[in-house]
Amino acid sequence: MTAHVIRTWSDYSYNINYPTKKVLPNLNDLIKRYNTIMFCPLHFQEHVIGYYAAIADDLLVNPGSFYYVQRLVESINQALENFRIEYLLRNANNELSLTHLIDPLTNIYNRKGYFERINELMLGNEKCNVILVSCDMDRLKEINDTYGHSEGDIAIKAVADAIKTGCGKDGICARFGGDEFILTVPYNT
Known part of the structure; x- marks a missing residue:
């Protein structure tokens, strides 16, 4: 079984399959309890390192909730990208300091x-x-x-x-x- 998210709003469209056991081992219980579960991948150095799961009864019904989750995930991904850039810069500076x-x-x-x-x-x-x-x-x-x-x-x-x-x-x-x-x-x- 895979968790399947499909939703289209104006300029946002998602149709992504996630392996259930890797995302949430108890997904079936959560689906019974909540109306909506949205998974968003978290990226670091071009790899998916985890997922953010938003669980709510009105997530896809209320556009404000959807946009809030999307902005949160974008912020997390931007922070991870900043860490990646800092990591690359630190390594480049270390190599550069050794060259002289x-x-x-x-x-x-x-x-x-x-x-x-x-x-x-x-x-x-x-x-x-x-x-x-x-x-x-x-x-x-x-x-x-x-x-x-x-x-x-x-x-x-x-x-x-x-x-x-x-x-x-x-x-x-x-x-x-x-x-x-x-x-x-x-x-x-």
């Missing part, structure tokens, strides 16, 4: 990201002992000139992956320039 801190080729910090992380580390610890390793790739220009820049990128990524593995979860690694890397690992004496 992360090197896109190696997916490790760039120079700016490194300095921000080091400042956070040092501010939290007055006496912070660290191991600092700086390295420069030899012959990157030779790789680029002989095999092409895509092979040079592969070499840069391989070095970045090795440095990332070497610094562990507490370390901070960054690509400082074209072929320059830095690794900082805090330690206790």
Whole structure:
């Protein structure tokens, strides 16, 4: 059995089937008790996430009641749409904030990201002992000139992956320039 709503008023027309068990498990009892039950879908991120059920004896007889329910559902859907937009904006802003801190080729910090992380580390610890390793790739220009820049990128990524593995979860690694890397690992004496 499905709940079936059909009603046409001037510019509003609805003919929608809803699976009864998903909407209201006790729908048959409600139909016996009330003259009208109207279901309106609630949308979030292009998905129906629930239903608003309006139950009344005069809902479809009294146009004012119908419009009130319709406006309420529109308001709920607009609030959900606002949440969706805020969610998307927050995610986009988080991604954008990372783009100026992360090197896109190696997916490790760039120079700016490194300095921000080091400042956070040092501010939290007055006496912070660290191991600092700086390295420069030899012959990157030779790789680029002989095999092409895509092979040079592969070499840069391989070095970045090795440095990332070497610094562990507490370390901070960054690509400082074209072929320059830095690794900082805090330690206790």
